[in-house]
Amino acid sequence: MRVDLFDFDLPAERIALRPAVPRDSARLLCVSGESLSDHRVTDLPRLLKAGDLLVFNDTRVIPAQLEGRRGDARIGATLHKREGMRHWWAFVRNARRLKHGDRVDFGHGVVALVEEKGGDGAVLLGFEGDEPVERLLERAGRMPLPPYIAGKRAADARDAEDYQTMFARAEGAVAAPTAALHFTPKLMASLQEAGIGFEILTLHVGAGTFLPVKVEDTADHVMHSEWGTIGARAAERMNAVRQTGGRIIPVGTTSLRLLESAAAADGLLRSFEGDTDIFITPGYSFKAVDGLVTNFHLPRSTLFMLVSALMGRETMQAAYAHAIGSDYRFYSYGDASLLLP
Known part of the structure; x- marks a missing residue:
């Protein structure tokens, strides 16, 4: 149709x-x-x-929105599907600036490697360390408000x-x-x-x-x-x-x-x-x-x-x-x- x-x-x-x-x-x-x-x-x-x-x-x-850096490039990522204990597919802003093996630092001790690149700006991220990824997101992530809300106001504690x-x-x-x-x-x-x-x-x-x-x-x-x-x-x-x-x-x-x-x-x-x-x-x-x-x-x-x-x-x-x-x-x-x- x-x-x-x-x-x-x-x-x-x-x-x-x-x-x-x-x-x-x-x-x-x-x-x-x-x-x-x-x-x-x-x-x-x-x-x-x-x-x-x-x-x-x-x-x-989960607080699935992350902001980080690969060198001087700012990288925004929204996790969208888990692939194993330490891997998540993410939609990434500025994905074209990333290549396989790049290291993205999201701050607060949260670091991920680019494992694979897919379509629609999708990137498979592998998170370093032994902590559950959910605990890492509690430190570095933000609540992933829908774009039609996030475009009009910032997420806050109420969300x-x-x-x-x-x-x-x-x-x-x-x-x-x-x-x-x-x-x-x-x-x-x-x-x-x-x-x-x-x-x-x-x-x-x-x-x-x-x-x-x-x-x-x-x-x-x-x-x-x-x-x-x-x-x-x-x-x-x-x-x-x-x-x-x-x-x-x-x-x-x-x-x-x-x-x-x-x-x-x-x-x-x-x-x-x-x-x-x-x-x-x-x-x-x-x-x-x-x-x-x-x-x-x-x-x-x-x-x-x-x-x-x-x-x-x-x-x-x-x-x-x-x-x-x-x-x-x-x-x-x-x-x-x-x-x-």
């Missing part, structure tokens, strides 16, 4: 620079079939049904908490599963009282989620892979929920993509551990999910293509036009939508 079919105009003032306070006070646009209705995230317990199951991603964002979900546990993401930022212990208690359960999986979100689609046709776009895992017990429970008439509703496109990667043709889930580069566009036949809670996405992005596949492109164009006209807040720190085909 033509990428420009997924374009829309978004006023700059609609981009949220801070999350709602409290988190579950964010607005929620419910798209049910072709109908639209305005709510708050706190309304989820009555918008869902007893027996439904929400699926959350427990990945934890260290604001950009983690209440479920964050497994270190390894360089972007938050932002739909889950709206959930609070109080909201989870309300959902439980309404008979709505939850399950956990892990997908380490990579910086590739922010890369623009540079091709003119979706068939020519190459997705970056991300590592994820679904346990056997979680898969069995989700299968049981659907078999008894409940709905599986992932919270965030990361959860949805991993569920669809783990599903067999008949919709049954199995345990999963490994990389996924699934790219969902209109025409895709969903196997494992019955809806989605997600934020509002960038124009021409793979994520807007995904929600268009779930609900229909014209429906989502109308929903986004309504959200823009009704002053919803967009992107990572913005408001949410509940999509029910």
Whole structure:
């Protein structure tokens, strides 16, 4: 499909620079079939049904942005995918100035060697020393705010908490599963009282989620892979929920993509551990999910293509036009939508 079919105009003032306070006070646009209705995230317990199951991603964002030097050249790196205990692929600013074997000093005793160069400014970095790389990043790294926020303000101490979900546990993401930022212990208690359960999986979100689609046709776009895992017990429970008439509703496109990667043709889930580069566009036949809670996405992005596949492109164009006209807040720190085909 033509990428420009997924374009829309978004006023700059609609981009949220801070999350709602409290988190579950964010607005929620419910798209049910072709109908639209305005709510708050706190309304989820009555918008869902007893027996439904929400699926959350427990990945934890690491301080994956580094600034360093190779000689006199300034080098900016954003880690995006682990390759072994001490190696990470990174998108590097000024990557053309690096060659195999170069030593990049990120300060605070953090040094990495250039092991390999890939496309799109990607560089494989091998970190020196014996300390876990996560500890090195605690000293030298910064929280990797999305470019549409970082371009308007600097990261600060608030982001260290604001950009983690209440479920964050497994270190390894360089972007938050932002739909889950709206959930609070109080909201989870309300959902439980309404008979709505939850399950956990892990997908380490990579910086590739922010890369623009540079091709003119979706068939020519190459997705970056991300590592994820679904346990056997979680898969069995989700299968049981659907078999008894409940709905599986992932919270965030990361959860949805991993569920669809783990599903067999008949919709049954199995345990999963490994990389996924699934790219969902209109025409895709969903196997494992019955809806989605997600934020509002960038124009021409793979994520807007995904929600268009779930609900229909014209429906989502109308929903986004309504959200823009009704002053919803967009992107990572913005408001949410509940999509029910």
